[in-house]
Amino acid sequence: MSIAISALTPPDAPLLVLGIESSCDETGVALYDRREGLLAHEIFTQIEMHRVYGGVVPELASRDHVRRVLPLTRAVLASAGRQLSELDGIAYTAGPGLIGALLVGAGVAQALAFGLDIPAVGVHHMEAHLLAPMLEPDPPDFPFLALLVSGGHTMLVDVEGLGRYRVLGESLDDAAGEAFDKTAKLLGLSYPGGPAVEALAVHGNPSRFRFPRPMTDRPGLDFSFSGLKTFTATTARQQAADPTAAADIARAFSDAVVDTFVIKCRRALKQTGRRTLLVAGGVSANRALRLALGDLGEEMKVAVRYPALAFCTDNGAMVAYAGCLRLAAGARNGPSFSVRPRWSLEDLAPPGAG
Ligand code: KG4
Ligand code: ZN
Numbered sequence: 001m002s003i004a005i006s007a008l009t010p011p012d013a014p015l016l017v018l019g020i021e022s023s024c025d026e027t028g029v030a031l032y033d034r035r036e037g038l039l040a041h042e043i044f045t046q047i048e049m050h051r052v053y054g055g056v057v058p059e060l061a062s063r064d065h066v067r068r069v070l071p072l073t074r075a076v077l078a079s080a081g082r083q084l085s086e087l088d089g090i091a092y093t094a095g096p097g098l099i100g101a102l103l104v105g106a107g108v109a110q111a112l113a114f115g116l117d118i119p120a121v122g123v124h125h126m127e128a129h130l131l132a133p134m135l136e137p138d139p140p141d142f143p144f145l146a147l148l149v150s151g152g153h154t155m156l157v158d159v160e161g162l163g164r165y166r167v168l169g170e171s172l173d174d175a176a177g178e179a180f181d182k183t184a185k186l187l188g189l190s191y192p193g194g195p196a197v198e199a200l201a202v203h204g205n206p207s208r209f210r211f212p213r214p215m216t217d218r219p220g221l222d223f224s225f226s227g228l229k230t231f232t233a234t235t236a237r238q239q240a241a242d243p244t245a246a247a248d249i250a251r252a253f254s255d256a257v258v259d260t261f262v263i264k265c266r267r268a269l270k271q272t273g274r275r276t277l278l279v280a281g282g283v284s285a286n287r288a289l290r291l292a293l294g295d296l297g298e299e300m301k302v303a304v305r306y307p308a309l310a311f312c313t314d315n316g317a318m319v320a321y322a323g324c325l326r327l328a329a330g331a332r333n334g335p336s337f338s339v340r341p342r343w344s345l346e347d348l349a350p351p352g353a354g
Contacts, residue, residue: 015328016082018090018112019320020069022105023097023125024151025049025056027068028316031076032324038135039080041310041317042072051191055181062100069108076316087118091323094122095340096152102339110337119332121323126153126345127163128318129280132307135321140305145274147265149289150281151177151192155345156221156268159278162325163350168268169221176257176283179225183253186236187246197250198286204251209235211256216263221271223264228256258292265293269300276303285312326351 014035021028030041046064050056077084092109095102106122113120130146133139146157154177155170174182177194184193189200211231214224232253239245265277279293284306297304311317329351 014088015324016086016088017320017324017327018073018076018087018109019123019316019318019323020073020090020092020105020109021125021128021314021316021319022065022069022101023093023095024101024314025061026314027065027072027105028314028319029069029072029076030316030320031080031082032317032320034324034328038317038321039082040076041315041320042075042079043310043315044068044072047192054185054191056098058098058100061098062104065101065104069104072316073108073112084112084116087112087116089113089118089323089327090120091123091319091327092120093125093128093319094337095125095343097125097339097341099339099341102341106337106339110333110335114335119327120337121326121331121333122337122339123319123322123326124343124345124348125314125319126150126155126281127165127348128322130157130159130165130278130345131162131322131325132280132311132315132318133278133305135311135317136305136308140276140278140303143274144276144278145265145268145272146278146280147261147284147293148281149176149261149279149283151175151181153281154223154225156264157345158268158272158274161350162329163348163353165345165348167344167346168271169223169264171223171225173224173226174229176223176225176261177281179229179253179257180283182229183232183250186233187250192282194283194286197254198288200247201250201254201288204247204249204254206251206255208248209252211235211252213256213260213263216260221264221268223260225257228253254286254288258286258289261289262292262296266296266300269302274302276305278305280307280312282313285309
């Protein structure tokens with residue numbers, strides 16, 4: 001059971017929450033119990049469907065969420081040995097994300113909650129990512145610094161508590177995951193690009209190319225990855241005749257991204273004095289990044305924490321968990337609801353703060 005939940009609510013009241021994630025190309029459904037922790041989770045990834053297009057096609061994504069949400073809901077209930085009627089609340093991703101995809105999860109969650117006469121709560125997708133490391137045993141406690149690195153967002157956030165977020169820096173253009181995906185495309189690798197670039201980079205020569213570490217030579221905590229993308233594209237063009245170059249380019253790109261994160265995290269840790277760094281979002285699955293931030297943690301005597309690999313990329317467990325925290329603290333949607341394709345993390349407030 002999580003320390004964070006028990007700190008917010010009386011630990012003896014039951015709270016069984018169904019979480020639904022449908023912001024992009026993964027349908028994730030999970031069941032989280034505040035006393036027993038994560039009971040079950042299921043994911044269906046649409047990667048194969050979108051692969052031929054080299055990226056996510058929004059309308060295809062929405063239609064597939066429609067097909068998956070209820071079967072996955074039945075599957076998590078069956079694997080946990082629970083009934084729909086035992087649910088105390090339903091959480092769903094309300095944004096940011098693709099509007100049609102978000103509406104599918106929100107519509108199903110609100111309809112189920114209405115039918116069962118239980119509360120529903122819309123969860124911010126990046127808050128869910130941010131809290132995902134807390135699903136692990138011995139969860140870290142607030143406050144902490146968070147590095148969020150996903151396909152749509154890259155940011156450093158000072159986290160004082162649930163809903164108390166200050167964005168210290170973010171990407172001015174491409175997100176880190178997007179940069180991995182675009183680099184993969186340039187190198188003729190498959191979608192999604194992060195794992196493919198990572199696998200190729202392992203075989204690359206680290207001293208053949210040196211790519212720039214964007215925005216590290218000036219103060220501040222913002223990021224920019226579009227220049228690095230151009231640099232990668234130019235190098236790939238120049239080396240087109242050399243079949244051995246792709247691995248070395250993947251390595252140079254990966255080293256540049258990882259170094260950039262280490263430099264900015266060191267800076268943010270110094271600035272805030274936080275003793276814990278949480279790293280979450282799809283790119284936090286990257287082993288080179290984990291190794292480098294692990295070294296930084298040792299150097300600065302800072303604890304560095306991640307979600308389990310299954311919960312780095314989009315999943316229902318993080319939504320069920322974030323929803324459970326918010327429902328436990330009294331958050332509820334009214335009967336009408338909306339989704340927010342664009343939604344700043346800083347617009348959130350602690351539950352009960354109005
Ligand atoms: O968090 P996520 O599942 O979705 C968003 O909320 O955007 O992140 C997906 C992103 C993709 O861009 C993918 O290429 C990247 O995470 N990613 C990785 C790795 N695994 C996934 N990037 C680098 N290394 C990885 N191992
Ligand atoms: Zn995500």
